[in-house]
Amino acid sequence: MQIQKIHHVAYRCKDAKQTVEWYGKYLNMNFILAIAENEVPSTHEPDPYMHVFLDAGGGNVLAF
Known part of the structure; x- marks a missing residue:
């Protein structure tokens, strides 16, 4: 099976805004969406986090 498309790849970062x-400035990737949660959805354990999504072009998304 050959991969046709990747929806998103996620990486960690220290400062989401930066x-x-x-x-956006250097790679012209537009901000799509941010999602913030205070707990792990599957276990409901406390774990504040935020996902930010950037448009990588071609229907692909880069997430942090």
Whole structure:
């Protein structure tokens, strides 16, 4: 089976705002969406986190 498309790839970052600004400025990747949660959805354990999504073109998304 050959991969046709990747929806998103996710990486860790220290500063989401700075990361979104850098990718927008230098790689012209537009901000799509941010999702913030205070717990792990599957276990409901406390774990505040945020996902930010950037348009990587061609229907692909880069997430941090």
